[in-house]
Amino acid sequence: MQNILFVGAGSMAEALLQGWIREQVVKPGHIYVTNRSNKARLTELQTRYGVKILANNEKIAHMDIIVLAMKPKDVHTSMEQLRPFIANNTIILSVLAGIAMETIQVGLGERPIARVMPNTSATLGMSASGIAFNDVMTAEQKAFFMTLLNAVGTVVEVPEDQLHAVTALSGSGPAYIYYVMEAFLAAGEKLGVEKETVRALMTQTIAGSAAMLKRFDEEPATLRKQVTSPGGTTEAGIRVLDELHVKDAIENCVMSAEKRSRELASGK
Numbered sequence: 001m002q003n004i005l006f007v008g009a010g011s012m013a014e015a016l017l018q019g020w021i022r023e024q025v026v027k028p029g030h031i032y033v034t035n036r037s038n039k040a041r042l043t044e045l046q047t048r049y050g051v052k053i054l055a056n057n058e059k060i061a062h063m064d065i066i067v068l069a070m071k072p073k074d075v076h077t078s079m080e081q082l083r084p085f086i087a088n089n090t091i092i093l094s095v096l097a098g099i100a101m102e103t104i105q106v107g108l109g110e111r112p113i114a115r116v117m118p119n120t121s122a123t124l125g126m127s128a129s130g131i132a133f134n135d136v137m138t139a140e141q142k143a144f145f146m147t148l149l150n151a152v153g154t155v156v157e158v159p160e161d162q163l164h165a166v167t168a169l170s171g172s173g174p175a176y177i178y179y180v181m182e183a184f185l186a187a188g189e190k191l192g193v194e195k196e197t198v199r200a201l202m203t204q205t206i207a208g209s210a211a212m213l214k215r216f217d218e219e220p221a222t223l224r225k226q227v228t229s230p231g232g233t234t235e236a237g238i239r240v241l242d243e244l245h246v247k248d249a250i251e252n253c254v255m256s257a258e259k260r261s262r263e264l265a266s267g268k
């Protein structure tokens with residue numbers, strides 16, 4: 001089995017490694033974690049999942065796969081730290097928003113690189129991930145990465161440039177849905193409904209709507225029409241969303257996130 005090192009032991013690293021362990025695609029004893037300074041976090045992951053803490057930099061040479069899972073601003077420092085130790089045949093899996101495979105190749109030398117954009121729902125095996133591979137990745141290596149990402153949800157291969165859009169849509173997407181949920185909770189409070197009641201009703205409503213979209217090959221607008229009785233409550237609600245240009249706001253939100261991903265690529 002392959003040895004996998006997570007460089008960066010934050011929320012994305014935890015979401016992925018716990019999914020891989022749960023789905024038994026990687027054994028905990030083959031997963032190593034390291035970060036910049038937070039040793040307590042490494043011990044926490046070790047205790048929780050049975051993964052190993054990288055004992056010293058010499059061990060880096062024994063890794064088959066290195067997952068870059070630090071913040072994009074920290075990648076250059078991290079690559080400088082890895083460079084003296086990394087073996088020629090080590091493969092890179094990057095989860096960094098915005099950072100091009102070309103940048104990683106410059107930092108760590110030519111080698112197979114996969115760049116993935118998962119989301120935090122990987123924790124429950126429900127990530128929506130986009131993935132791109134560089135030219136030197138073999139079909140067998142690609143298949144292995146597809147297995148890893150399928151273990152934590154669904155994965156779609158896209159051209160690398162589209163990962164900016166994937167980041168803006170499904171990478172950041174959970175935050176948009178949580179934002180909407182915050183608004184439902186605030187509205188529920190104003191209407192005097194218990195927070196837990198609103199939470200129970202609206203989480204099921206979001207899950208049910210997503211399931212309907214997945215199950216039926218209908219446009220969202222068609223499914224929306226089925227809810228909207230003429231002269232009824234939904235129509236009254238949607239009228240306000242239209243008056244406030246909420247569709248434009250969401251479109252602009254995604255465009256802005258995509259732009260930010262491109263900025264991260266250029267080091268801004």
Ligand SMILES: NC(=O)C1=CN([C@@H]2O[C@H](COP(=O)(O)OP(=O)(O)OC[C@H]3O[C@@H](n4cnc5c(N)ncnc54)[C@H](OP(=O)(O)O)[C@@H]3O)[C@@H](O)[C@H]2O)C=CC1
Pocket residue numbers: 007008009010011012013034035036037038039041069070071072074077078081095096097117118119120171172
């Ligand atoms: N969170 C999300 O929803 C998603 C995040 N991503 C991407 O995942 C990456 C990680 O995000 P997230 O998990 O949220 O970040 P976190 O802030 O939770 O974790 C970042 C980790 O990187 C470590 N780190 C920083 N510098 C170094 C270094 N030089 N060497 C080793 N480790 C280092 C930090 O260590 P320490 O704590 O010791 O400083 C910390 O453990 C980002 O690039 C992001 O773009 C992708 C998809 C979704």
Ligand SMILES: O=C(O)[C@@H]1CCC=N1
Pocket residue numbers: 097167171172
């Ligand atoms: O906000 C970010 O930059 C990262 C990438 C996608 C989700 N979180």
